[in-house]
Amino acid sequence: MTAPGHVLIVGASAAGLSTAEALRRNGHQGRLTLLDAEPHLPYDRPPLSKQVLAGAWEPERARLRGQAQLEALGAEFVRGEPAVALDAAERAVITASGRVLRGDAVVLATGLTPCRLPGQAGLAGVHVLRGLDDALALRARLTAGTRLVVVGEGVLGGEIAATARGLGLEVTLAGMGHAVLGDQLGDEIGGLLTRTHAERGVRLRLGAAVDALTGEAGRVTGVRLAGGELLPADAVVVAVGCRPATGWLEGSGLTLGDGVECDARCRAAEGVYAVGDVASFVHEGLGRRLRLENRTNATEQAQTVAANILGADRPYTPIPYFWTDQYDVKIQAHGLLSPAAEVTIAEGDPEQRRFAALYREDGRVTGVLGWNMPKQARLLRQRTLATPPLPPA
Numbered sequence: 001m002t003a004p005g006h007v008l009i010v011g012a013s014a015a016g017l018s019t020a021e022a023l024r025r026n027g028h029q030g031r032l033t034l035l036d037a038e039p040h041l042p043y044d045r046p047p048l049s050k051q052v053l054a055g056a057w058e059p060e061r062a063r064l065r066g067q068a069q070l071e072a073l074g075a076e077f078v079r080g081e082p083a084v085a086l087d088a089a090e091r092a093v094i095t096a097s098g099r100v101l102r103g104d105a106v107v108l109a110t111g112l113t114p115c116r117l118p119g120q121a122g123l124a125g126v127h128v129l130r131g132l133d134d135a136l137a138l139r140a141r142l143t144a145g146t147r148l149v150v151v152g153e154g155v156l157g158g159e160i161a162a163t164a165r166g167l168g169l170e171v172t173l174a175g176m177g178h179a180v181l182g183d184q185l186g187d188e189i190g191g192l193l194t195r196t197h198a199e200r201g202v203r204l205r206l207g208a209a210v211d212a213l214t215g216e217a218g219r220v221t222g223v224r225l226a227g228g229e230l231l232p233a234d235a236v237v238v239a240v241g242c243r244p245a246t247g248w249l250e251g252s253g254l255t256l257g258d259g260v261e262c263d264a265r266c267r268a269a270e271g272v273y274a275v276g277d278v279a280s281f282v283h284e285g286l287g288r289r290l291r292l293e294n295r296t297n298a299t300e301q302a303q304t305v306a307a308n309i310l311g312a313d314r315p316y317t318p319i320p321y322f323w324t325d326q327y328d329v330k331i332q333a334h335g336l337l338s339p340a341a342e343v344t345i346a347e348g349d350p351e352q353r354r355f356a357a358l359y360r361e362d363g364r365v366t367g368v369l370g371w372n373m374p375k376q377a378r379l380l381r382q383r384t385l386a387t388p389p390l391p392p393a
Helices: 014-025 067-072 132-142 155-166 182-199 295-309 374-384
Strands: 006-010 031-035 076-078 083-087 092-095 100-102 105-108 112-114 147-151 170-175 203-206 210-216 219-225 230-232 235-238 242-244 259-261 267-269 272-274 279-283 288-290 321-326 329-335 342-349 354-361 364-371
Touching: 006 014, 006 100, 014 031, 014 295, 105 295, 132 235, 147 155, 147 219, 155 170, 155 182, 155 321, 170 219, 182 203, 182 321, 182 329, 182 342, 182 364, 219 235, 272 279, 272 295, 295 321, 329 374, 342 374, 354 374, 364 374
Parallel strands: 006 031, 006 105, 031 076, 105 272, 147 170, 147 235, 170 203, 259 279
Antiparallel strands: 083 092, 092 100, 112 242, 210 219, 219 230, 267 272, 279 288, 321 329, 329 364, 342 354, 354 364
């Protein structure tokens, strides 16, 4: 395989930038272009719902790299130019301004688009949190109001609720699930996190669907639940999940399902790869297709994509991992944590809010969780979650 002369990366967040850096480390000396819809220099997303939202960090501190490091990469950054179409056969990307960019290899790293509630677009004071501008707009709103309703009991909703409580706001957390992060961690551990939020003063309205947003004079005034209860609000954050940002790829010739469907090498078509939140790939070790939405996956998958662009034949077989920080709780989750799994405490004590747990299905360990026990969780992972075997070279 001939190494590509020009690699075009669509999306310059963690996954896209990590791919570019891995290409340079692995010896790519050709052209490198990073196209991004946002005008900002590449920044990290996990701090947005915590340090940036709380005002503890100014936006510059969330940058992934400094200006000198970006210049040393020897890449062309095309910022503030959304991609609107791809011709996969020609490896050509069309931008919103009509510009056409072509690469010998194209990497898709466009991430996620937040889901919204009906009627949300017409009301001021209703927010999503995906990008830096979202975080700054919400931060400004939180300093001007006292009552926040967070819709969505997943990772993002839990982090925003915790941050807002730390700022002294009245916070109500509403969601369809019966426990905070219940879909990710199961009822037992999710129930403990739910108790933690309640102990910190968050009003919980779980197991209830949102019927409508209410407003007056174009500004949100509350959230009405399906049972009729009205939750008053000066601001509302909608954190009901995201979908892969693939709308611009309709008609591209790629297979689109839950993301851009790739093979085990993260290849979506000849010369076209996907990386990060948008990529659905075949995990050879698990024998199934996965799409992982977390920061660690973005940088790990980028290493495999870069190697394969340069001629390797390397399957991507990660042990999934994510983390969340809420109040003084630091949770690390390794492997696949199903709500249906049997959970046993391996070390520590949940009542002391410091423990490590094993998740088992059919008698086999499938996941490890650490609650304020990162080192113990890593050691348990090493003992119980062997890296899936790679095929012969």
